[in-house]
Amino acid sequence: MTRQIYRNEVWHVLADPVSGHFHRINATAYAFVGRCDGRHSVDEISEALLAGDPDSALTQDEIVRLLVQLNQHGLIQCELTPDVESIFHREALVERQQRRLAINPLAFRVRLGDPTAILARFDPWLRTLFARPILALCVVLILTGALTAAMNLPELSLQVRTRMGTPRFLLMAWLLYPFIKAIHEFAHALAIRRFGGEVHQMGVSLLVLMPAPFVDASAASAFRYAFQRLVVSGAGIMVEMVIAALAVILWALVEAGIVRDAALVVAFVCGVSTIFFNGNPLLRFDGYHVLCDALDLPNLASRSVAWWRYVILNRRLGLTEHASPEPGRGERFWLYTYAPASMAYRLVLSIAIVAWIGSWSTPLGLLAGAGLAYAMVFRPVLRFWRRLLSMPLSMPMRRRALRGAGALSLAVLSLFWVVPLPFATVGRGVVWVPEQAQLRTGTDGFIAHLDARHGEQVEAGQVVAHLSDSRLEAEAIKLRSQLEALDVDLYNAMLRDPVKARNVEEEMVRIRSELGRIGELQGMLVLRAGVSGRLVMPRQDDMDGAFVPRGTLLGHILTGEAAVVRIAVEQGDAALVRGETRAVSVRLAEMPGESLPGRLLRAVPAATEKLPSVALGEHAGGDIAVDPTDKDHQRAQAPVFIFDIGVSDSILERAGGRAWVRFDHGWMPLGMQWGRHLKQLFLRQFDPGS
Incomplete structure (x- = not known):
């Protein structure tokens, strides 16, 4: 028995050393339970409580419910003949639950023994390990690691995006994670022994x-x-953060090789584990226990579920006999918000895990998806109806409850499958310049002279820049010399050898053709404006003498026409955008608060892997995954479709800026929208070639 205080309220924790279970009761219930010594009857204890403090004493109904709960957990001993069948039923239920956990394909546990002998060796150093100087050292290491990561963020994020998904790095993560997790768990165990607790079980889970x-x-x-509980809960998180910090520092110091790769894997694994799993309070891991202990919210998850069960049964279905969880001071907000937030996060995280598994193995992905659907949807619904049907209710109350539950179910189904909601596709694009307004080099060359300045008004056909290529001039001189020599050979051959004359004529035709090609390339060394407008060619001072390869965009011409946004749409949404778009709206980066009307100008009929701009790829902050082996970061991992959107109320003043495009598809029930997205996710993850 342990006395604890939560939010200035006294609670008592009953520990069952055999099963390892703990039961928490408040002071009012303990006033009754503490008097159950086997010498007094329930009626005598109730009378004594009423005589001592009638305002806070338990009522008869509350005493009955308390006795039922104590009996359900095997905490009552009395002179009556024990209900052997009930005892065996409880044991069988526990065994079934443990067996179900043991065969869960995504998470099962295997017990390996008692770690007491191993942990006892660290007892002489426990006070030192959990002293303030060690805590300060850990904080310094974590801050140093965070600063190192921030200073190397571009390279670090690029390494994670391009390498962590490769088989080699996944294998390294699979091999290193058990060692990281072992250190994490032993930190919990040592913290427990530091405060006098015992740890008698260790094992491996999948x-x-x-x-x-x-x-x-x-x-x-x-x-x-x-x-003390807060230190135990936070020990694992602290250890993983220190390991991540040391790994980042090591990654920044060493050269490329196996050590640097392993450091990257360790930093990534510890970071992901802390942010999305162990350190996240929405999952019942370390972060959850830290939240409960820091805010004095014991058993928040189960109590939030019980609170919502009470709200549904009592306030929505009219079952007034269902007991209230009686939240303490300041707990109502947490009881209302935690269960929905946790369920939503677990659903999103589970879908992401299933999609990742499916991208590697279709059978495993299907199995995981079926398990997710059962665990997150079907099992809660079945439990709710089974609990409702098994309640000992009077016939009028049962009818009222069933009518209320049916109406609630229909309302939820209507919300998801009947009530239409806005349906749209949103994508990111770039402000695009028409091809004729772009100033691209037609051939390789060095910039010899700029004939127009940035911001000047130019006319169509006006020379903007001259390029030079000495190789072309030398090649032209060489070919002209060869042509002159062949002209002499032709004159001599026509008099003496007609066959040779024909060969010489053919060679002269070839050389003239080559001269014509070189002449065309030399003509491309003169860059002209394709349309009239204002020249946009910044950083001209850095261009003089610079080498520019063929196809380089040196600038563009602003014509004063309406802006055009070019957007790349993934395959799954292309047909929807092309065939079911009712309206288009655009938000430009320079005017994020204003929605501009747009219209679909053109759509490229064939899919392509080349993005119109680097800005659309994830390397530059876009949404589309790019091929990590592409040095230009413009080749998408999956084919995309290109669309041009005209912005009606916007004049093109700056090209290359970002824009957000919304394709309105009308109205569709939320369930149908989710079904469509899940179908596309299924096709993309389980059948990438489709």
């Missing part, structure tokens, strides 16, 4: 097909002070 050691840290629940 989390998303990855082995992960674990220890039973439930002994921390019996600690009297919240600070």
Whole structure:
């Protein structure tokens, strides 16, 4: 028995050393339970409570519910003959639950033994390990690692995007994660022993097909002070953050090789584990226990679920006999918000995990998807209806409850499958310049002279820049010399050897053709404006004498016409955009608060892997995944379709800027929208070639 204080309220924790379970009761319930010594009857205890403090004493209904709960958890001993069948039923239920966990393909546990002998060797150093100087050292290391990561963020993020998805790095993560997790779990175990607790169980679990050691840290629940429980919960997070910081520092110091690759993997694994799993309070891992202990919110997850069950059964279905969870001071907000937020996060995270598994193995992805659908949708619904049908209710109340549950179910189904909601596709594009207004080099060359300045008004056909290429001039001189020599040979051959004359004529035709090609290239060395307008060619001072390869965009001409946004749309949305778009709206980066009407000008009929601009790829902050092997970062990993959108109320003043385009498809129920997105996700992840 341990006395604990939460939000200035006294609670008592009953520890069952055999099962390892802990039961929390408040002071009012303990006033009754503490008197159950086997010498007094329930009626005598109730009378004594009423005589001592009638305002806070338990009512008869509350006493009955308390006794039922104590009996359900095997916490009552009395002179009555024990219900052997009920005892065996409880044990069978526990065994079934453990068996179900053991065969879960995404997360099962295997117990390996008692780690007490190993942990006891660290007892002499426990006070030193959990002292303030060590905490300060850890904070300094974490801040140093964060600063190192910030200073190398572009290279670090590029390495993660381009390399962490490769088989080699995934194998390294699979091999290194168990060691990281073992250190994490032993930090919990050592923290428990630091405050006098015991750890008697360790093992290995399989989390998303990855082995992960674990220890039973439930002994921390019996600690009297919240600070002790907080240290135990946060020890694993702190250790992983220190490991991540050391890995980032090592990655920044060493040269390319296996050590640097391993450091990158360790930093990434620890970071992802802390942010999305262990350190996230929406999952029942370390971050959740830190939140509960820091804010004095014990058992927040289960109590939030119980609160929502009470709200639905009592306030929506009219079952007034259902007991209220009785939230403490300041707890109502957390009870209302935690369960929905946790469920939404778990759903999004589970879908992402299933999609990742499916991208590697279709059968495993299908199996994981079926398990997700059962666990997140079908099982909660079945439990709700089974609980509702098994309640001991009077016939009028049962009818009212069933009518209310049916109406609630129909309302939810209507919201998802009947009530139409706005349906749209949103993509990111760039402000585009027409081809004739772009100033691109037609051949390789050096910029010899700029004939127009940035911001000047130019006319169509006006020379903007001259390029030079000495190789072309030398080649032209060489070919002219050869042509003159062949002209002499032709004159002599016509008098003596007609066959040779024909060969010479053919060679002269070839050389004249080559001279014509070189002449065309020399003509391309003169860059002319294709349309009239204002010249946009910044940084001209850096251009003189610079070498520019063929196809380089040196600038463009602003004609004063309406702006055009070019957008790349993924395959799954292309048909929807092309065939079911009712309206188009555009938001330009320079005017994010203003929605401009647009219209679909043209659509490229064939898919392409080349993006119109680097800005659309994830390397430059876009949404489209690019091929990590492409040095130009313009080749998409999956084919895309290109669309041009005319912006009606905007004059083209700056090209290359970002824009957000919304294709309005009308109205569609939310369930149908989600079904469409899940179908596209399924096709993209499980059948990438489709």
